[in-house]
Amino acid sequence: MSSRRTRGAAAVAALCTLASLQLAPPAYAAPGAPGHPRYSAGAPGLGDPYFPDQGNGGYDVRHYDIAFRYDPATRRMDATSTITAVATQDLDRFDLDFRGPDISSLKVGEHPASFTRTGQELVVTPRPKLKTGDTFTVQVAYAGTPPVITDPDGSIEGWVPTDDGAFVPGEPQGAPSWFPANDHPTDKATFTFHATVPEGITAVGNGRLVSQKTSGGWTTFLWDSSEPMATYLATVTLGNFTVDRSTTPSGIPVYTAVDPRLVTQSAAAVAKIPDIVEYFSTIFGPYPFGSTGAIIDRAPDVGYALESQTKPIFSSAPGVGTMAHELAHQWYGDSVSLTKWSDIWLNEGFATYASWLWTEHSGGTTAQATFNSGSNYGRAATSSFWQTVTTDPGPVDMFGNVPYNRGAMTLHALRGKIGDAAFFRLVKEWATDHRYGNTDTAAFITHAERVSGMNLTSFFNTWLHQKGKPTTW
């Protein structure tokens, strides 16, 4: 900061001298040079092939601090969210993604900023303008009922009211329902949540419970999620919950919150959490986060589970296989994340294959038998299942069978091709090398070729890039 001021002063002094000599301004004083910012608007979207408006250009979010009071009886939220970000270009305008209720005030640093809203874009005009490298805060106060978001496949996400609270999944585009965000998996950040709910309701967020304080009939839960997290993995799910705490054999704290109506049905899956995390740690490398657990709620209109970071959320009582799937995502999806949504098989194929491995490990069907079954390789060659390309299922089928099942089959076939030693080294290194990062299919192929020492071009073309039921590979 002080060196920038010095450089700026030097540039001004140089300009004064030049002006007095009546010379043209020197090249080093061009806009954009230090002390001569070239302001422009940050991009309104990152151009993801499936969700082009998601995310924004011009800054990198470091932290979200999300504070709200929510009353399930009225469905009203009163929130103040503060984003801390670093400008990556000189900005006279930038966007956030926000689909939430009416904004009553917006400040950039200490200064009220003007803003407009169109669709999911919240367009902010910061004054003073922001320079490359500036760390700045955006504080947004808003109140009302956060919307339920409908996905291209018709499923719902975002802030979903339940009969006793709210169920809050965010993949792929639900996060901006309840907080302003740079909503793309490539911009990870740390989070703190201050959730105030009527006494008796439990609010469960990602990470560690720092404090829980009740006064005047309201309880405030402070949750701290201190490892980098993609926005779609954020949740504060609330309702009546039976809370249980334990630790895994290696000492990772486990926090589970289960709707009392589902405790019996989900007991088997909940009891297995420590063993599943322990088993995956042996094959995928150390568990990437400081805590684990699960949130099991009754949200019948949602109908799917989500790998929310440190605590997957389930909209009904899960079986052990689904629990294993969501816990495997903590490595593949949450810690190692996508760069673009079309690579969703890297999340879903890995989580699905991991659950096959868990099933075999716990004495059930072998991974080979699961591969062979009628939901997998046993499907007829004429089935429409084989007509979707694994690396480009499209936004409507990104959570369809192909990224899950053909993705998992791809990994099992790869294991057969390169052998167990190379395969298990590969999946462990994949988790370690890209821990907390973002990667893609091309990097996976390169990695597999390096670890195995084999040319796998035609293997991956067959399994990932082409339609049709593979016959030889």
Ligand code: TRP
């Ligand atoms: N990623 C989730 C899982 O497999 C599933 C999921 C997230 C989903 N969002 C969705 C499924 C939207 C259907 C529609 O664990």
Ligand code: ZN
């Ligand atoms: Zn999944």
